[in-house]
Amino acid sequence: MNGIKKIFFCLLFFIFFINIQAQKDTTDQEINLFNSACKLIDSSKYKDAIVVLKKALKIKPDYYQAYNKIAFAKVKLGDYKGAEKDILSAIKITPDNYDSHKALGILYFETKKFKESKASLDSAFSLNTDDPELYFYQARLMYEGKSYKMALDACTKAIDLKPNYMEVYFLMGEIRFTTKEYNYSIKEISEGIKLESADKLHYESYKTRAKARYEMQDYKNAINDWNVYLEAFPEDEGAFVSRGANKIEIADNSGAILDFDNAIKLDSKNPVSYNYRGVAKGENKQFVDALKDFDIAIKLKYNYGAAFVNRAAVKFASKDKIGACEDLNKADALGDEMAFKLIETYCKH
DSSP, X not given: OOHHHHHHHHHHHHSSOOOOOOOTXXXXXXXXXXXXXXXXXXXXXXXXXXXXXXXHHHHOTTOHHHHHHHHHHHXXXXXXXXXXXXXXXXHHHOTTOHHHHHHHHHHHHHTTOHHHHHHXXXXXXXXXXXXXXXXXXXXXXXXXXXXXXXXXXXXXHHHHHOTTOHHHHXXXXXXXXXXXXXXXXXXXHHHHHHHSOTTSOOHHHHHHHHHHHHHTTOHHHHHHHHHHHHHHOTTOHHHHHHHHHHHHHTTOHHHHHHHHHHHHHHOTTOHHHXXXXXHHHHHTTOHHHHHHHHHHHHHHOTTOHHHHHHHHHHHHHTTOHHHHHHHHHHHHHTTOHHHHHHHHHHSOO
16 A cells, blocks of 8 residues: 555544444434435545535534544545544544544544654543554554564554454564564464455555565565565566566576566666676576676666676676676675675685
């Protein structure tokens, strides 16, 4: 999950669908207007819904439920400042309105106002500690603050309250990946994937699991995850590079070359793509073309130690020991650790 609208998908999915309880003194007129607005919202007629809800507020200015619904409609329209104002109006009318505090906390989080988000979520926690979504957003806040253990603890509480909370499993997988617990990352993400619907995949989690599987040397399954991801995001140059790197590991060098070709079409200035394609071509014994790719990679990044090392390998394979050792010495001067070991083995005699 693109831009601010994409970020708000979870917010809109989880929040604002508040169980509206009309205040005792609410009349049929306001209730009818409110219900009409809800139908308009269900039909994605958000501007029309706001007009109707404002009519309800003229009749009953302290109708805080109407403010909550207006905020929902404004989020849908991308008016986040307006939504904030309306939620604050609802809280002013009813300070112990749990739904509004929660809504405001999530709104602040999604607009990256993390300090304000924590304050609002804390207010919501003071009113209700049995909502798994609160723990989910608490965990996200802690993750942003790099408090990974506390974030995982909050995730566990959310799962305890809602065992099938798919998004929490994905978040746990992301946290585990960040802390380099790759096996656990794969496990948590896999649990989340079991819960998702086939027509609504969480592609970022496939991407994370692919990276974790690469670290665990599970290259074939990593490729499967990249396949899923690239079906949805065929313009992601980095994904082609990563899938190609996995293909090299299973000796599918021709498949890897095709991936690097696609990556280079998307970004012809990325030296990594040329370096990896050079490796794949070298493995396919296409030595002349491989050397050309390494030359381009080094031209794009003059201090690219790995490219010097890889070019040296192809030069060795081409019986150019002098040229290979020159490249290894250049890589060694750049601080490449592998270069020193190779020099000791192949260039000292």
